[in-house]
Amino acid sequence: MNTRSIIRRRSALAVGATVLFAVAATGCSKTQTSGPGASSGGAGGKVKIGLVTKTESNPYFVKLRDSAKAQAGKQGAELVALAGKFDGDNEGQINAIQNLVQQGVKGILITPSNATGILDAIRQAQAKGVVVIALDTETDPADAVAATYATDxxxxxxxxxxxxxxxxxxxxxxxxxxxxxxxxxxxxxxxxxxxxxxxxxxxxxxxxxxxxxxxxxxxxxxxxxxxxxxxxxxxxxxxxxxxxxxxxxxxxxxxxxxxxxxxxxxxxxxxxxxxxxxxxxxxxxxxQFPKKMAEDGVDAVIAYAKTGKKPSGFVDTGSQxxxxxxxxxxxxxxxxxxxxxxxx
The missing domain is CATH 3.40.50.2300 (Response regulator)
Incomplete structure (x- = not known):
């Protein structure tokens, strides 16, 4: 093999090594963004939050949804809101949770229609690293979710x-x-x-x-x-x-x-x-004060996405x-x- 051939071969090996290093670095970056505080689960790096209410039509849940969207917007996050077809539509809420997990949300805020019937869907979401927080309505048992923000x-x-x-x-x-x-x-x-x-x-x-x-x-x-x-x-x-x-x-x-x-x-x-x-x-x-429930819930999910710290316990948002x-x-x-x- 002449001198020119040896030089060309060495150059090709160097380029190949550079490409392999870049691919490996990219792979590490993707792995690091999969946990809490890294990938925000939304377009353009926004934290993506799911909200599942009992219905879309009840004025109370409309207020809850609008307040959550407004708070997410203030924090530079994205809120995806879904709902059951009627108060008591447990199957509709299960489907909504599964939908939101597939969309890659970091957290789900839910007003459970059925305090026990929703538990399996919540556990499946949590197994995917999604923090689940109850608003307005407790699950049974209450500690099936990370925290509850609600009226006593x-x-x-x-x-x-x-x-x-x-x-x-x-x-x-x-x-x-x-x-x-x-x-x-x-x-x-x-x-x-x-x-x-x-x-x-x-x-x-x-x-x-x-x-x-x-x-x-x-x-x-x-x-x-x-x-x-x-x-x-x-x-x-x-x-x-x-x-x-x-x-x-x-x-x-x-x-x-x-x-x-x-x-x-x-x-x-x-x-x-x-x-x-x-x-x-x-x-x-x-x-009741659904605006406070929604704002506290959104803030808790964003904190989890950024730090990995979950909220805990029951937080009474007040009544008058x-x-x-x-x-x-x-x-x-x-x-x-x-x-x-x-x-x-």
Whole structure:
């Protein structure tokens, strides 16, 4: 082999070694970006966050979604929002979680429709390195997710019950409860809290009727119309899982000429719900703060993506009784305060 051939061969080997080194370096870079704090799971390096709500139509979850999107935008992150078709659509939420994992999100914020039915999907997401955080609604067990940002729903139900009891004075309650799906921890906690606040046992004869409403106004109105065929001359209190249910209950009562004769109470604290308190349609509502839930959840996922540190435990985002007819010893704010702070 002549001198020129030897030189050409050495040059080719050097180039090949350089290419192999570059490929190896690129491979190391991809491996390093696969863990928390490296790859952000979004286009252009943005942290990608998934949100799964119970429905797309309930104003409460609309507020939660809009607040989460706004907070993600402020932080330079990307939010992908999905939802079940209705309150209680566990299968729809399972599909949403699987969809989000395939999209490469770093974290999923979820308001579980079914406190136990969603657990396998959550575990599968966590096995892929996705941090899962509950908003508004606890899982069962609560530690199935890293953390929960929510209203203390038992406390919210209890203060509402205490207020109604104080307002009724010596009158014996004849109570109808318009409830959520029994698989929902929110429904159970609010219902049980309200009964405790009223001083009633679960099987009390003072509970003269109940219905499952899915938190939907139309379903609640229909259910109340059916119940009134049996309890129209007896009922004097209606507990409602949320304000859409309360609005449906009120419309049914109004159609029977019972508006103003029956105490209607709810939990939510939307601007429209506060207006219903001001108009006298509702005796009281308990305000929640979904904006805070959403913001805290988004911030927690971003912190996890950047540092690998997960949030933990239950964080009570607060609640506030709203009424224009305060009762001694029951902390409350009026509808003017409620209008200025609704769902803040």
């Amino acid at each position: 729903n038992t406390a919210a139900g209890k203060i509402l019950g205490q207020y109604v009891k104080a307002r009724m004075g010596s009158t014996t309650p004849q109570l109808v409860t318009m409830d959520l799906d029994p698989s929902s921890s929110v429904g159970q906690q609010r219902h049980n809290g309200f009964l405790a606040g009223m001083g009633l046992a679960k099987n009390s004869p003072d509970v003269i009727g109940s219905a499952l409403t899915q938190g939907d106004q139309t379903k609640s109105q229909q259910a109340m119309e059916n119940l009134l065929q049996r309890v129209a001359g007896k009922v004097n209190v209606v507990y409602n899982i949320n304000e859409p249910a309360a609005r449906g209950s009120y419309q049914a009562l109004q159609a029977k000429g019972l508006a103003g004769k029956v105490t209607v109470a709810a939990i939510d604290g939307s601007c429209s719900g506060v207006a219903d308190v001001k108009s006298g349609h509702f005796a009281a509502t308990v305000m 009784l709203i009424t224009d007819k305060p009762m001694a010893g029951i902390p409350s704010k009026d509808s003017a305060w409620g209008a200025a702070n609704c769902w803040g």
